[in-house]
Amino acid sequence: MTIKLYCFGESGNAYKAALALELSGLAWEPVKVDFFGGQTRTPDYRTQINNLGEVPVMVDGDVRLTQSGVIQDYISEKSGKFGGKDAQERREVLRWVLWDNHKLSSMAGMTRFLMNFLPADKQPKEVIAFNQSRLTAAYELLNSHLEGRKWIVGDTLTNADLSCCGYLYYPEPFGFDRSAYPNIDAWLNRISNTAGWKAPYDLMPGSPADRT
Amino acid sequence: MTIKLYCFGESGNAYKAALALELSGLAWEPVKVDFFGGQTRTPDYRTQINNLGEVPVMVDGDVRLTQSGVIQDYISEKSGKFGGKDAQERREVLRWVLWDNHKLSSMAGMTRFLMNFLPADKQPKEVIAFNQSRLTAAYELLNSHLEGRKWIVGDTLTNADLSCCGYLYYPEPFGFDRSAYPNIDAWLNRISNTAGWKAPYDLMPGSPADRT
Structure with missing residues (x-):
């Protein structure tokens, strides 16, 4: 099952989760959220994606998480990486x-x-x-x-x-x-310089260039 | 061994740790930090208590922790309380x-x-x-x-x-x-209304009244 991350390029909080996913080696894909078009404030987003209107949101089967720190904690549990050795x-x-x-x-x-x-x-x-x-x-x-x-x-x-x-x-x-x-x-x-690292606008969909 | 919490009444971040300690039933005592007198900026505080100059600091034997969320996490591990059931x-x-x-x-x-x-x-x-x-x-x-x-x-x-x-x-x-x-x-x-609850200035030493 491929992990989905609801995100957009401009969000540094989403980047924290996306970078942890990418470097962990887990299979994941980004789902673009049109933040600047107001998507996180729509009733559909609130009822179907996240009731607090937040980004990022991670979906892994039945598990749905928000807050980059919580998503990172989950990635560490699942991959054994980045959580500290003791x-x-x-x-x-x-x-x-x-x-x-x-x-x-x-x-x-x-x-x-x-x-x-x-x-x-x-x-x-x-x-x-x-x-x-x-x-x-x-x-x-x-x-x-x-x-x-x-x-x-x-x-x-x-x-x-x-x-x-x-x-x-x-x-x-x-x-x-x-x-x-x-x-x-x-x-x-x-x-x-870590293998697999990507800059925010290369790792996630959407950037200021799309809006000019 | 009694847990020590370096704190002062005005700090809501210290209150989070102090309240968790008080309600957990663990033995603890506050150690007043003279924040408004500049104590957290002194070399002694930086070298002996906390190199980042933060409050609260919890000391339990060899364990020395800062950040109220980390202290709460430690209290939950030690007491079995407040950490969530799964x-x-x-x-x-x-x-x-x-x-x-x-x-x-x-x-x-x-x-x-x-x-x-x-x-x-x-x-x-x-x-x-x-x-x-x-x-x-x-x-x-x-x-x-x-x-x-x-x-x-x-x-x-x-x-x-x-x-x-x-x-x-x-x-x-x-x-x-x-x-x-x-x-x-x-x-x-x-x-x-939880048994044992105290307001910030009743739970920790120091308050604006001391400075008037």
Whole structure:
């Protein structure tokens, strides 16, 4: 049975799940969600795909999951990969996935949306500046943590890496400058040099180019 | 061995861990962190307590954990409580803990801080209004989910409840009006009627009253 992932290229949260699926070796296929056309707000999407209107949604037979961190956890159970090698690493992975949801991807995703997918005259400048200041603290923390490390947890790629990198490969500007954070830069290269890695718009259907 | 929780009354994230400890029946004691006096930014705190400067930190013998969701997960493993009764519920609990980190507590905590713990002339009005608008969507989603349910996941109190309620009992105003969300209001009463429940400033040391 091929796993289905409801997703669209612009979603870094969907990318976290798609990249974990792709690198796990499990059989999967993307199902394009027309987010910018309003599909996640339609009654059909709410009743048939996800009552909370979220993306990504993973369907594997009878199992239907949302939240990228939950989908990653399921992929780890099913594939034996990316979950950490013991209880301590598993908790460390969860710690960084939660930190990412709280401090990094939530802020990066929102700021990228405000700066790139809203008309210039609707962009809340004070909110963008505030978010960027908080993001700087998050980048600095991650960059320090990666000093002397190849991966965020333990000595191999885990869901901690696959979560925190979710928005950091996108080409649209949101204030993140890889060259200012050499440990993050080297770590992103390490992930993208992993066999099978693909950039967001190569891994999932839909991109800003479709809408121009 | 008594579990130690480094915390302070104003922290809703610390409250999530403290409330889980208190209701689990495990032996624990709070250790006050002087956040407003700058303790989490001192070299001693960074080297001896938590290199990321976070609160809460739980210490149980050799185990030292941060992130309230990780601490709750550990308490569930140790006590057998609040983690969900099978794999499906466990994933649903994780889903709501992640949602809370992404959409509810992160926004509520920040907004409450900006509105109550910064001087009036330093409060970023546009950021506060933006956050409150996003929080309204989160309250509405949670209120809808709780329609016809007693608890967020399954038929008993879980970490999903103990995470999402983290900032909702505090007396300081941040734009949350319980009476506008009757299902949330009833659910908060259900949690606070649980034997052993305490309000944040009764469960942890330190409160705004100490600083006036």
